Amino acid sequence: MNIYRFPTEAQLQEITARPVKDAADFTATVAAVLDDVRRRGDAAVIDYERQFDHVDLSECGADAPLAVADAEFEAAAAACSPELLASLQLAHDNIARFHEQQRFEGDVVETSPGVRCWQKSVAIEKVGLYIPGGTAPLFSTVLMLATPARIAGCREIVLCTPPRRNGTVHPAILMAARTAGVSRVFKAGGVQAIAAMAYGTQSVPKVSKIFGPGNQYVQCAKQMVALTDVAIDMPAGPSEVAVIADATANAAFVAADLLSQAEHGADSQVLLLTDSPSLLDAVQREVEAQLARLPRRDIAAEALSHSRLVLVADMREAMRVSNIYAPEHLIIETADAQTLAAGVVNAGSVFIGHLTPESAGDYASGTNHTLPTNGWANAYSGVNLDAYCRKITFQHIAPEGIAAIANAVETMAAAESLDAHRNAMALRRIALEG
Amino acid sequence: MNIYRFPTEAQLQEITARPVKDAADFTATVAAVLDDVRRRGDAAVIDYERQFDHVDLSECGADAPLAVADAEFEAAAAACSPELLASLQLAHDNIARFHEQQRFEGDVVETSPGVRCWQKSVAIEKVGLYIPGGTAPLFSTVLMLATPARIAGCREIVLCTPPRRNGTVHPAILMAARTAGVSRVFKAGGVQAIAAMAYGTQSVPKVSKIFGPGNQYVQCAKQMVALTDVAIDMPAGPSEVAVIADATANAAFVAADLLSQAEHGADSQVLLLTDSPSLLDAVQREVEAQLARLPRRDIAAEALSHSRLVLVADMREAMRVSNIYAPEHLIIETADAQTLAAGVVNAGSVFIGHLTPESAGDYASGTNHTLPTNGWANAYSGVNLDAYCRKITFQHIAPEGIAAIANAVETMAAAESLDAHRNAMALRRIALEG
Numbered sequence: 047m048n049i050y051r052f053p054t055e056a057q058l059q060e061i062t063a064r065p066v067k068d069a070a071d072f073t074a075t076v077a078a079v080l081d082d083v084r085r086r087g088d089a090a091v092i093d094y095e096r097q098f099d100h101v102d103l104s105e106c107g108a109d110a111p112l113a114v115a116d117a118e119f120e121a122a123a124a125a126c127s128p129e130l131l132a133s134l135q136l137a138h139d140n141i142a143r144f145h146e147q148q149r150f151e152g153d154v155v156e157t158s159p160g161v162r163c164w165q166k167s168v169a170i171e172k173v174g175l176y177i178p179g180g181t182a183p184l185f186s187t188v189l190m191l192a193t194p195a196r197i198a199g200c201r202e203i204v205l206c207t208p209p210r211r212n213g214t215v216h217p218a219i220l221m222a223a224r225t226a227g228v229s230r231v232f233k234a235g236g237v238q239a240i241a242a243m244a245y246g247t248q249s250v251p252k253v254s255k256i257f258g259p260g261n262q263y264v265q266c267a268k269q270m271v272a273l274t275d276v277a278i279d280m281p282a283g284p285s286e287v288a289v290i291a292d293a294t295a296n297a298a299f300v301a302a303d304l305l306s307q308a309e310h311g312a313d314s315q316v317l318l319l320t321d322s323p324s325l326l327d328a329v330q331r332e333v334e335a336q337l338a339r340l341p342r343r344d345i346a347a348e349a350l351s352h353s354r355l356v357l358v359a360d361m362r363e364a365m366r367v368s369n370i371y372a373p374e375h376l377i378i379e380t381a382d383a384q385t386l387a388a389g390v391v392n393a394g395s396v397f398i399g400h401l402t403p404e405s406a407g408d409y410a411s412g413t414n415h416t417l418p419t420n421g422w423a424n425a426y427s428g429v430n431l432d433a434y435c436r437k438i439t440f441q442h443i444a445p446e447g448i449a450a451i452a453n454a455v456e457t458m459a460a461a462e463s464l465d466a467h468r469n470a471m472a473l474r475r476i477a478l479e480g
Numbered sequence: 481m482n483i484y485r486f487p488t489e490a491q492l493q494e495i496t497a498r499p500v501k502d503a504a505d506f507t508a509t510v511a512a513v514l515d516d517v518r519r520r521g522d523a524a525v526i527d528y529e530r531q532f533d534h535v536d537l538s539e540c541g542a543d544a545p546l547a548v549a550d551a552e553f554e555a556a557a558a559a560c561s562p563e564l565l566a567s568l569q570l571a572h573d574n575i576a577r578f579h580e581q582q583r584f585e586g587d588v589v590e591t592s593p594g595v596r597c598w599q600k601s602v603a604i605e606k607v608g609l610y611i612p613g614g615t616a617p618l619f620s621t622v623l624m625l626a627t628p629a630r631i632a633g634c635r636e637i638v639l640c641t642p643p644r645r646n647g648t649v650h651p652a653i654l655m656a657a658r659t660a661g662v663s664r665v666f667k668a669g670g671v672q673a674i675a676a677m678a679y680g681t682q683s684v685p686k687v688s689k690i691f692g693p694g695n696q697y698v699q700c701a702k703q704m705v706a707l708t709d710v711a712i713d714m715p716a717g718p719s720e721v722a723v724i725a726d727a728t729a730n731a732a733f734v735a736a737d738l739l740s741q742a743e744h745g746a747d748s749q750v751l752l753l754t755d756s757p758s759l760l761d762a763v764q765r766e767v768e769a770q771l772a773r774l775p776r777r778d779i780a781a782e783a784l785s786h787s788r789l790v791l792v793a794d795m796r797e798a799m800r801v802s803n804i805y806a807p808e809h810l811i812i813e814t815a816d817a818q819t820l821a822a823g824v825v826n827a828g829s830v831f832i833g834h835l836t837p838e839s840a841g842d843y844a845s846g847t848n849h850t851l852p853t854n855g856w857a858n859a860y861s862g863v864n865l866d867a868y869c870r871k872i873t874f875q876h877i878a879p880e881g882i883a884a885i886a887n888a889v890e891t892m893a894a895a896e897s898l899d900a901h902r903n904a905m906a907l908r909r910i911a912l913e914g
Contacts, residue, residue, distance in 0.1 A: 133888035140591035157574035157846035277859035403904035412591035425711035454567035470837035
């Protein structure tokens with residue numbers, strides 16, 4: 047861990063900077079896979095699954111070889127412990143409660159007499175969710191992405207995830223998908239999964255927006271298809287936490303919070319901002335002690351090697367630095383956490399008080415854990431109900447509305463040299479005046 | 481104009497397809513300019529302005545050679561007619577009224593006892609607006625992009641637009657910028673303007689999100705900087721209108737609406753859906769008659785050459801086709817327009833009734849005219865107040881909240897093999913139980 051005491055502005059630049067990404071360019075590799083799936087559909091996906099996930103899917107179900115069958119869902123239900131199923135349900139219910147409150151009802155606004163304008167929130171018809179494979183099954187992300195999609199009213203919610211070596215999908219992922227209301231689950235991972243959802247194949251429907259995490263190839267694929275074919279949730283980077291803590295904070299809690307970020311990956315970003323030298327020392331000791339007992343201590347240790355513990359003059363300065371950094375997660379463990387939280391300008395999700403760890407929001411408090419990283423919190427929201435909807439604008443103009451705005455429309459259209467625009471209004475005005 | 485009568489599903493595919501884009505790849509050219517501005521800042525912008533806009537800005541103001549000075553604003557005020565200034569003000573006021581109603585106040589949701597979650601809408605601190613040059617000054621777009629930015633509370637609203645040959649900015653653009661609350665206007669166009677706002681230069685501040693239209697080079701530059709440096713409003717394509725009309729429609733109004741889209745550019749998309757053969761014929765005649773009188777008739781004629789007038793069985797089918805097409809603008813000129821409008825699933829902005837031309841929303845009714853094109857309406861909203869804000873989530877957990885969700889969090893974290901996540905909750909639970 048790197049300690050900074052009362053850093054200068056130049057040091058703050060360094061502390062709040064994100065690591066410069068590897069210059070490796072996957073574009074050509076990714077483009078080739080995208081193009082192949084676009085042309086050959088399911089057959090190409092099956093080939094890449096054999097190559098990258100070492101699974102032969104060609105034997106499974108003639109109609110839709112990639113689709114998870116009902117029998118596999120039934121087996122998954124039996125394979126999950128009752129405790130895990132109850133936890134999934136509790137988490138889902140809280141996520142549902144929070145996102146249901148995000149429904150939008152627009153008022154009709156009469157902007158000029160007789161000119162009525164309003165917004166209507168309409169769900170995106172087809173959305174695709176990507177859930178990576180790897181060592182740990184990210185079933186919590188299934189809940190986070192599918193629950194708001196169902197609440198928004200998306201007509202089709204497709205989920206792609208790579209199969210395990212034995213050709214099945216992890217039971218917890220299937221049970222989370224069923225709990226949250228996913229329409230269909232397909233066995234496809236990596237770039238081929240993104241391509242399948244962006245272009246559609248014989249099995250996988252084309253969607254209008256793709257959500258979800260993934261490795262650098264998946265992220266590159268999402269950004270490439272987003273240029274021309276499909277919307278995506280947001281750009282991605284390593285996961286991050288900033289903790290603002292004062293002398294009232296519990297060093298063991300703070301250390302656990304820093305470590306819960308550090309264990310995500312070697313590139314995880316960990317930042318502590320405090321005005322208490324003794325807390326800083328205590329956190330340092332606690333991190334070492336807790337780290338030793340963690341199964342993923344090697345990963346966490348590597349992330350900690352570039353972590354930053356920063357002593358600042360006061361909490362006001364801590365918040366200023368946090369806003370420059372724009373963390374994905376911000377935990378405020380101070381005496382006046384509620385007051386301090388009012389000063390947040392740039393962050394993805396904020397956890398207030400000594401009893402509010404990030405892991406609450408990662409799983410079960412109800413907020414979404416798909417959040418902007420890498421400084422994108424200065425421009426992007428995390429995933430929320432809006433992310434699955436469009437706000438379509440509507441307007442209706444009555445005769446008195448024409449009288450109110452026709453002159454302005456005609457004058458501006460003429461000044462922009464757009465005569466047909468002017469005519470469209472003038473013809474109506476004249477018809478009414480006639 | 482191309483006439484289709486009761487098209488088959490295969491023909492509908494063709495009718496609703498977007499033109500395949502020119503395969504021309506500007507990436508290398510655009511990347512070189514972006515990189516040069518990133519390295520050399522103002523000096524590079526000045527060089528490209530000399531090269532592309534034929535203007536020497538190096539003489540103007542040592543401190544900020546690209547910034548429009550107060551004196552130029554004063555001159556602009558004098559150069560605009562009182563009628564144009566009044567029209568700008570009326571349009572601004574309507575846009576402001578509509579976007580002010582879009583302010584978001586989130587409720588606190590208690591998802592489990594003692595677990596309180598909420599969203600807060602916070603303005604993006606710095607936004608950049610791009611307004612192209614060219615034959616017609618798009619001052620209406622200045623109002624559309626800057627007014628919601630000011631209402632959202634963006635701290636800095638920067639506008640870049642290319643200077644005219646004489647080195648000044650069109651007065652109407654400056655007056656629209658002043659009316660809407662732009663912080664600073666800079667003389668920079670094309671890729672160099674996008675680069676200046678994405679990276680910052682000595683004069684131009686780096687922003688977090690870039691809005692606005694532009695040619696293919698500008699769009700390519702926006703998409704490239706959006707990969708790593710800055711958010712953008714949305715991808716862009718040719719402007720579009722679909723009109724749904726029945727026998728009650730006024731053929732002259734419909735023709736004027738189609739032409740007001742066609743005059744935008746040779747690639748503009750124009751689609752009429754009607755169940756009335758006589759209306760279709762009358763619209764065709766009216767288009768020819770009105771076209772002959774338009775100053776921009778050459779552009780409009782080219783756009784009309786690929787336009788489609790489609791006879792469908794009924795209004796229900798018209799709406800189905802419109803939803804497949806997902807038009808930027810949809811005008812419904814039918815007897816039951818309000819009822820029909822309830823069926824809109826994919827569109828950017830909808831104009832209801834015989835007296836509601838698209839040009840109302842283009843200028844002065846209050847809705848935004850920056851809308852998704854090229855089928856993106858199936859996934860994107862038009863520009864609205866949300867586009868200038870992030871919804872940051874907050875949460876606070878009381879002791880009873882730990883009791884309510886700790887078991888679910890710990891169970892799920894363990895099942896995802898994330899022990900530090902589990903610890904962060906377990907330590908709090910144990911401390912409270914202790």
